[in-house]
Amino acid sequence: MRIIWQVQVAVLALTLAACTQIVEVRSTFGPNVDFEHYETFTFAPVESRNTGDPRLDDPRLGTQIEAAITRHLNDHGFRYVMDDPDLVVNYHAAISRDFDQTQVDNIMFEHGSGITTSTEFETGSLIIIIFDAREGKAVWGASMQAELNEKASRSQRRKRLDGVLDDMFAKFTKEEYIKHKEAEAAADK
Numbered sequence: 001m002r003i004i005w006q007v008q009v010a011v012l013a014l015t016l017a018a019c020t021q022i023v024e025v026r027s028t029f030g031p032n033v034d035f036e037h038y039e040t041f042t043f044a045p046v047e048s049r050n051t052g053d054p055r056l057d058d059p060r061l062g063t064q065i066e067a068a069i070t071r072h073l074n075d076h077g078f079r080y081v082m083d084d085p086d087l088v089v090n091y092h093a094a095i096s097r098d099f100d101q102t103q104v105d106n107i108m109f110e111h112g113s114g115i116t117t118s119t120e121f122e123t124g125s126l127i128i129i130i131f132d133a134r135e136g137k138a139v140w141g142a143s144m145q146a147e148l149n150e151k152a153s154r155s156q157r158r159k160r161l162d163g164v165l166d167d168m169f170a171k172f173t174k175e176e177y178i179k180h181k182e183a184e185a186a187a188d189k
Helices: 002-018 059-075 154-169 174-188
Strands: 023-029 040-043 087-104 115-132 138-147
Touching (some): 023 154, 023 174, 040 059, 059 154, 115 154
Antiparallel strands (some): 023 138
């Protein structure tokens, strides 16, 4: 009986461990986009809003996001300008509370419903959309969702955000753009 309980606890621990630090990143290019004529970018004005969450309301978060986006776009040959850009970058960050329930069947006793655990966690989301400044059409977008570690220090959170932005922009490559164009052409046939 003790071994069965240990197995149940081990399964529960593995299940909960699998739920932490999940990162989901998606990205896509807009239809009929030609990146060859884009050289410059700027950021859309950020609406000042008070969410009540000091992590989101901290102006350093926006500064960090914009610095990372700028670094990635510079790495891809784009140049930041304040006036008359080819591209406008818009982003939105949010935090939501989620719940995860896990049930491990009780095989030790003939009666009973087993063990149910309910875990509350926070999910952070970041959406980045890059628009053609003249036409106003989206040319590329990425979104990410990840479980937040509320025990992480500010520097750990900053490092994690930088890593997530790296993952988001990993799909913002010429190779991915070519794949997108090829898929677009194949769909038109």
